Amino acid sequence: MKLDHYKYLMARQTLSRRTLLQGAVATGALASMGGLTAGPAQAAAHSGVRAEILKIPGVGMGSPTDSDWQKVGALCLEPTKANVAEGEFEGVELTFMGLNNQNLHNFLFRGFLKPWEEYTGAKINWIDLAQADYNARLQQSIATGTVDFDVLEMGAPFEGDTAGRGLLDEMPDWVAEQIDASDLVDYLKAPVGTWDGKTYRVTIDGDAHTFAYRTDYFGEGSVTGRAEPPKTWQEVNAISKDLAGKEDPLTGLPAYGYLDPLKGWGGFGMYFILNRVAAYGKHPNDPAWLFDPDTMKPRVNNPAFVQAIQDVLDLIATDNAYPPDQINADPGTTAFSQFLAGTGSMLMWWGDVGSSARTSDTSVVGDVVGFGINPGSDRVYNSQTGEWEETYNEAPQMAYIGWGVYVTNRVQGDEKKRKAAWSAAAHLGGKDLSLWTAAYPSGFQPYRNSHFDYDEWEAAGYDRAYIEDYLGSNRDSYNHPNAAIEPRIPGIFQYYSVAEDELAKGFAGQYGSAQETADAIAAAWEGITDQIGRESQIALYKASLGL
Numbered sequence: 001m002k003l004d005h006y007k008y009l010m011a012r013q014t015l016s017r018r019t020l021l022q023g024a025v026a027t028g029a030l031a032s033m034g035g036l037t038a039g040p041a042q043a044a045a046h047s048g049v050r051a052e053i054l055k056i057p058g059v060g061m062g063s064p065t066d067s068d069w070q071k072v073g074a075l076c077l078e079p080t081k082a083n084v085a086e087g088e089f090e091g092v093e094l095t096f097m098g099l100n101n102q103n104l105h106n107f108l109f110r111g112f113l114k115p116w117e118e119y120t121g122a123k124i125n126w127i128d129l130a131q132a133d134y135n136a137r138l139q140q141s142i143a144t145g146t147v148d149f150d151v152l153e154m155g156a157p158f159e160g161d162t163a164g165r166g167l168l169d170e171m172p173d174w175v176a177e178q179i180d181a182s183d184l185v186d187y188l189k190a191p192v193g194t195w196d197g198k199t200y201r202v203t204i205d206g207d208a209h210t211f212a213y214r215t216d217y218f219g220e221g222s223v224t225g226r227a228e229p230p231k232t233w234q235e236v237n238a239i240s241k242d243l244a245g246k247e248d249p250l251t252g253l254p255a256y257g258y259l260d261p262l263k264g265w266g267g268f269g270m271y272f273i274l275n276r277v278a279a280y281g282k283h284p285n286d287p288a289w290l291f292d293p294d295t296m297k298p299r300v301n302n303p304a305f306v307q308a309i310q311d312v313l314d315l316i317a318t319d320n321a322y323p324p325d326q327i328n329a330d331p332g333t334t335a336f337s338q339f340l341a342g343t344g345s346m347l348m349w350w351g352d353v354g355s356s357a358r359t360s361d362t363s364v365v366g367d368v369v370g371f372g373i374n375p376g377s378d379r380v381y382n383s384q385t386g387e388w389e390e391t392y393n394e395a396p397q398m399a400y401i402g403w404g405v406y407v408t409n410r411v412q413g414d415e416k417k418r419k420a421a422w423s424a425a426a427h428l429g430g431k432d433l434s435l436w437t438a439a440y441p442s443g444f445q446p447y448r449n450s451h452f453d454y455d456e457w458e459a460a461g462y463d464r465a466y467i468e469d470y471l472g473s474n475r476d477s478y479n480h481p482n483a484a485i486e487p488r489i490p491g492i493f494q495y496y497s498v499a500e501d502e503l504a505k506g507f508a509g510q511y512g513s514a515q516e517t518a519d520a521i522a523a524a525w526e527g528i529t530d531q532i533g534r535e536s537q538i539a540l541y542k543a544s545l546g547l
Helices: 003-012 017-032 040-047 049-053 066-075 078-083 106-120 131-144 156-165 173-179 233-242 270-281 303-316 331-339 352-359 415-428 431-439 454-460 464-478 492-507 514-532 534-545
Strands: 093-099 123-129 151-155 201-203 209-214 346-350 369-372 380-382 387-389 403-407
Touching (some): 049 066, 049 431, 049 454, 066 106, 078 173, 078 415, 093 131, 093 415, 106 123, 123 131, 151 156, 156 492, 173 415, 209 270, 209 352, 270 492, 303 492, 303 514, 331 352, 346 352, 352 369, 352 464, 403 415, 454 464, 492 514, 514 534
Parallel strands (some): 093 123
Antiparallel strands (some): 201 403, 209 346, 380 387
């Protein structure tokens, strides 16, 4: 994880054309929007709060602690003080429901909000959920009418289930001003976070799955014998098969290729098979890729989806292509227990793996990790013609469209409590605080235009080449013309959860083929659509696609 080690390793490797182009594109794009202009405003920012919080605890100084989170929260309180008097929320109690994955999310929120509680006088009670339990807990609260939380950490896909049912409180104008909502990257602006023209979300994350790979697996004389990392999923599978039985250059343990999570994760695991599906079946001329927009007929059993499942089955059938017991590895395992800990060479995950690689105590790969967008495919399936087209296709997946903080309608009728809830949300979504969460382990990744100022990251201790690669993979995914964006429709995680269940059966050999597995998912999806209401789902799906 030391910078001098990273520079030494980079000096030993030939800079690939792909990496060079990524850096050139990143630099050019940032320069075009003023990100590389060292003007007075930028210099002031570097000498202010943003520069100060980026030194807590410092890149390469180990994982942040609760003390660090509290320091960052306190240093970012000035926007709150501009809208809230000291002690204004005395006597107010709020209940906050969110995640506790890998000691991130709610754990950080506690630290960030402790100075806010001390200043405002409010008290926060916490409901902590594992990611695999999140969807079930939220859906149970909605179905039974027992919403027992005032503030909610939630992803945009659930807006159909919550805002669409009138369960959320509309954001006051002062909150949008405090968080500077105009700074969000374009794909996270309206209609994301809105429903029927009303805004409900304080964005705290910008989700896209990006490709992380071990640079020491590629280059002259490397264990793969390949000069560059793979450009397509076809190459990913070929490399994974070829590595079986070889030795990892960093650890000396068995070498592995791509790390597929084969165990479900409360619906969230569906995103990982969808990375392959997007490359195979998100056609540039068709905004839809999960359902037919006119009928809601699932596309999850079309040739693109079947090919994605077959890829995984092929690796399962290849001895030593996966680490032992991969059938019980969920996405949290592949990222934090395997890839960052030195097992495996390729991973699709949310972008925060990039910051964790350099700032987490558990990471051993920070010096030998590179980044890119979702691998493409040598061919793409056209759902409108029913034919494969022999042309290269890329489609980065905007998996989950980012976490946000929402306020429920439980606060309505008590203006003091309502303001307190929105003030807490605004503090967590603050512009300066968000830079810290993007740079350090948090569960979140860059999501504001202001996060792409490479100079700030370099001043914090990140190596310039590393951060251009990491931030570039996020920015290039967000801005890709064929980005695969999921629909914000009711029941989306019902679809995902049942798909996970059927995929698990297929991976365990309970179905006879990839097609049979995909057909079982499609049948289950048809049942969900009929249960929710096909006509209303068609209308909402078309709206989410801009049709």
